[in-house]
Amino acid sequence: MVGLSALEESILLIIMVNNGEAYGVSVADEYKRQLGKSISIPSVHTVLERLESKGLISSSEGGATAIRGGRRKRLLSLTKQGYEALRKVNNKRQEFWQLPSALSYIKKWGE
């Protein structure tokens, strides 16, 4: 199984929900919108490169727009491995939340 850092997981999730549409800037934007923290473009690039080398995402060349000075995008989509990695992390988490000791907290402080 492939390990995922919190940042990698968030970005992977963003790519999953925007499958085939996501690219560098849109990932950074979405990250800001969903998590409330800003992230620099180079940091996104670093993570994307790492994810791609792990085989969790694949990329294809997309269209160019005027705002990009006529430069093409690299559109990202989740690979099967990527999907499995995300599922696994999520399942693991759910397992924890199903444990009685976690449930007692939910009872105490609510969902």
Place this chain on the structure above:
Amino acid sequence: MFHLLQQVATKWLRWVIPNHQLEVIEGDLMEALEIRKQRIGPGRAVVIFIFEVLLTTKRLALKTIIQFYKTLKQQRMNSHYLKMAIRSLRRNRSYTIINTLGLTLGVTTFLVISLFCYHQLSYDNFHDNADEIFRVTEKSTIDGVTHKFAGTQYPLKPLLQQNYAEINRIARIHRIQPRLVTFEDKNTLESKVLLADNSFLELFDFELLLGDAKSCLDSQDKIVITDRIAEKLFGTDWRNFPDIIGTTIEIDKKLKFGIAGIALAPPSNSHLDFDILMPFGPIYGNWLESSWNFPSFHTYVEVGTNEATGLTPDALSHFLKDHDPNFDRNKRELELQPLADIHLGSTDIRGALKPGRSYDQILMFFAIAVLILVVASTNYINLATAQASKRAKEVGLRKAIGAKKDQVMWQFLVETSVLTLVSLFSSLVVAYMLIPELNRIIGEEVVLDPVSELYLLGFGLAFWLLLSLLAGFYPAIYLAGYKPESLLSSSKGYKNVSFRMRQVLVLFQFMISLGLVFGVAVVYFQMDYLKNKDLGFNQSGTIVMHGLPIHSKNYWNIKSALEQNSFIEKATFCYGELPGLGGFNLRGIAEGKDEEVKFGMLYADYDIFDVYGFEIIQGRGFSIDMQTDSSKAFVINQTAADVFGWKEPIGKQFKYYGGGTNSIAKDGRVIGVVRDFHHGPLTEAVGAVVITLPTPVVQNFRNGKIAARFSGNSQRVIETLEAQWKTYEQSSPFQFSFLEQDLQRQYLQEEKFAKVLNYMAAIAIMVAGLGLYGLASFVCNSREKEIGIRKVLGANVSSVVIMISRSFLGIILFAALIAFPLSTILTNQWLQNFAYKFTPGLQEYLLPLAVVFLITAISIGYHTLKAALGDPVNRLRNE
């Protein structure tokens, strides 16, 4: 401007990023930039863009370095490169020595100056909660001119506390005049005395050696002293003194305090410096609680970060409007200044506790240090490329037997880095020895301690790599770029390829040297001017005695006893600061003028005009025979007459308010006018000055001074005066200074600045001179045959010397053309600090040129003469 920056950053990106990644990365960065431009404005968007470009390239640069290292490891070439580097450095010994010397000088300067800058930037950072502490300052804008003050009113503290819950702690301090501290039979006059709230030692992290920070100033009979004072009063083993906490000491022989704490003296990078902390009450009494006329208290607040804050700049700017009864008159607003900003960011704020520096000054020092480092690296580049002829065959051979370009490049880089490492270590040693000297000059405590500060090692490593790249990159590319066939087949192919490049580098070095010497010259002329300017009164031959109140009977006894001496002409009392050292300002009402006037007040006695040699141009001075003179007479200066709008000043009515009150302190008439003199330092223009005899209130204050004009041997004068002082006055020690020295001391900051600048300029020139020496040897070598042929054909020595030096002289003149206008602009900025400046002339341009010509002549002289004097036969025989 921003557009240009954007283009530069894009170019850099395109140059560094490999092509297959470029399009996507550049596209993303551009898109983000355009979006941000609309959201936060073009300026900040471009700044972020540049930042992001740098981040992107940093990552790749790191990768490249790691890649390089891996390849090297695979090839097991490391030790080979090292061996070759050391061999070649040993072979060219003089070249190695010149380079090491130059680099060491450059790196040492850079190191020392960086440490100094770091020390300056570290001011007040040692408090744990430094980023939560602010100083409350006041600002007033009158007639469009903004004045800022570090001092605030005493009652501000409780008001701020009531109104803003987010203020965790708040403390006031107030500096008072020197006090006499007594324990049993030991007296010491201490100048760093602060009055402080009990919260002071809790708010700040000054270390308390003995006592409890929470309570050591919580009642009016407690006092805190530093270990410095403890040592003076109780001896070096004061720690063994029984029950030192609670021991009673006296201030001014009348106030008794019990020692409640002993603090470690504040470090040198603290803007708050004290030896004694006392409560406010014993000195000032209760009237402070409601006094809104005495803005001399420095208020510090610690603002918690977790609570919602109502402490906005807007709220603060209105705060005094609601609370200060004098608001209508002074229209002051409150501001918060971060603690860490106080030392360097207070150039426009008056009333500092410790003279600060400015960010500009630190930036300038650092810029010069970087320039010197660049000059040193330039030397290296120059010499290394000049060496090319010697190394060309080696490179050719290496390539011919299969070395790749990057392998050759790597070899030269390793050679450079060996050299820089040696220089780095030697400059560490030199800097270690130099730093005490630097501290003596600038009066700070800069430390170099690479062993305990581990981060310095990491920094050193990074610096080593950077320097090696800066100096070694171009020569490595240049040398590795040779085509092997041209190198091996002929000896002509490489010559003069980089001659133009070297000329540009030499030009650059001269520019920096000339600019620095120019700066030194301007600073020198200005300091000289300050020292020799006629201030409008006698500077030399005046001795000043400190700390005697005029109300004391002793004053008149001492004065008459002094004047009995044959070597004393006249003596006079002065309250506060002496003329020439800047006095204090008061507000007054001048006849015929509607609004209040501001003026410098000078309290003195009848003989001030004789002692200072003020020239009375209208009316008369004070006379002891005129009864009304002591309570109703003023003497003003010419500027005061102008400011008050008087054509005929004699007999005009004048009154003024006492310091910190709204009551009239004295109401009287003008009896005389003196010629303008420089009441304050020469950084300020002459203002209105009013001289009067001290009022009863003023007479009670202790900070009086006696100025006396003397003639003859100063040592004998001091001894006699001390003996006489002691017969009349036993309660305070005999303290003296000479007016001339006091006046010079005003320019201490500038003096220090000038000294550091001198050293830096000298080093820059030395480094450049070393480089020239090496370069001249190369030029002479490569033109050996040409010189030989010229001599055979009849050229004499001088024509050969002229031929070689001509190219250097041309470069100097060209460099002067560029450097002088630039440095004129920069030095003019510095001169803005002074209201009175020296008259600029040709001298400040000629001096740097002369110095640089001289250094050049010395540097290139040896090789040039050797080449010109040598026997042509020896040069032409070998082919």
